[in-house]
Amino acid sequence: xxxxxxxxxxxxxxxxxxxxxxxxxxxxxxxxxxxxxxxxxxxxxxxxxxxxxx
Amino acid sequence: xxxxxxxxxxxxxxxxxxxxxxxxxxxxxxxxxxxxxxxxxxxxxxxxxxxxxxxxxxxxxxxxxxxxxxxxxxxxxxxxxxxxxxxxxxxxxxxxxxxxxxxxxxxxxxxxxxxxxxxxxxxxxxxxxxxxxxxxxxxxxxxxxxxxxxxxxxxxxxxxxxxxxxxxxxxxxxxxxx
Numbered sequence: 001x002x003x004x005x006x007x008x009x010x011x012x013x014x015x016x017x018x019x020x021x022x023x024x025x026x027x028x029x030x031x032x033x034x035x036x037x038x039x040x041x042x043x044x045x046x047x048x049x050x051x052x053x054x
Numbered sequence: 055x056x057x058x059x060x061x062x063x064x065x066x067x068x069x070x071x072x073x074x075x076x077x078x079x080x081x082x083x084x085x086x087x088x089x090x091x092x093x094x095x096x097x098x099x100x101x102x103x104x105x106x107x108x109x110x111x112x113x114x115x116x117x118x119x120x121x122x123x124x125x126x127x128x129x130x131x132x133x134x135x136x137x138x139x140x141x142x143x144x145x146x147x148x149x150x151x152x153x154x155x156x157x158x159x160x161x162x163x164x165x166x167x168x169x170x171x172x173x174x175x176x177x178x179x180x181x182x183x184x185x186x187x188x189x190x191x192x193x194x195x196x197x198x199x200x201x202x203x204x205x206x207x208x209x210x211x212x213x214x215x216x217x218x219x220x221x222x223x224x225x226x227x228x229x230x231x232x
Contacts, residue, residue, distance in 0.1 A: 013158035
């Protein structure tokens with residue numbers, strides 16, 4: 001199986017980690033979100049109201 | 055020379071350049087960094103929404119201290135997803151079919167989780183080696199079994215990804231040449 005040839009293993013390892021840490025991660029850091037992460041607030045129920053038809 | 059079905063996985067070289075180099079670097083071009091605006095173009099918005107979905111799925115079960123793993127895991131998911139999906143196109147090379155790349159990702163990350171657990175909660179992480187409710191005579195055997203399964207985990211996970219992708223590509227080639 002050609003995948004088991006150990007010659008390029010070190011360079012593939014270096015290349016993978018360089019791509020992963022120096023290319024993809026900074027790109028992902030620029031995906032900023034506008035809200036702070038927070039859990040869903042389940043304590044307040046919506047108060048019902050009547051629609052004024054007149 | 056007669057080609058076997060595994061020859062599609064040998065690292066291709068074109069004009070002296072090993073093609074694993076562009077196949078690892080170019081999927082990053084599909085993730086354009088959004089600019090410094092509140093609202094960007096539609097592609098960046100969709101990717102932001104997708105990234106947010108993945109991060110939420112990963113981080114909801116964890117407490118605040120676990121959230122520092124968000125960038126590492128989300129970027130890992132996105133990189134593997136883009137590389138594997140691009141490998142479905144004809145005439146492309148999928149670097150995740152190489153055991154070297156999967157072991158290069160699996161071993162350090164597995165070791166990181168193991169060492170983090172051992173450093174922060176040493177007795178709890180060692181206690182995971184024995185499942186609850188084990189009958190007493192089975193304890194030595196089970197500890198050895200759990201230790202073996204822990205140590206084999208990076209090899210198992212790396213080989214799992216390699217084997218799945220290799221099997222998929224082989225299946226595609228076998229069906230197309232039937």
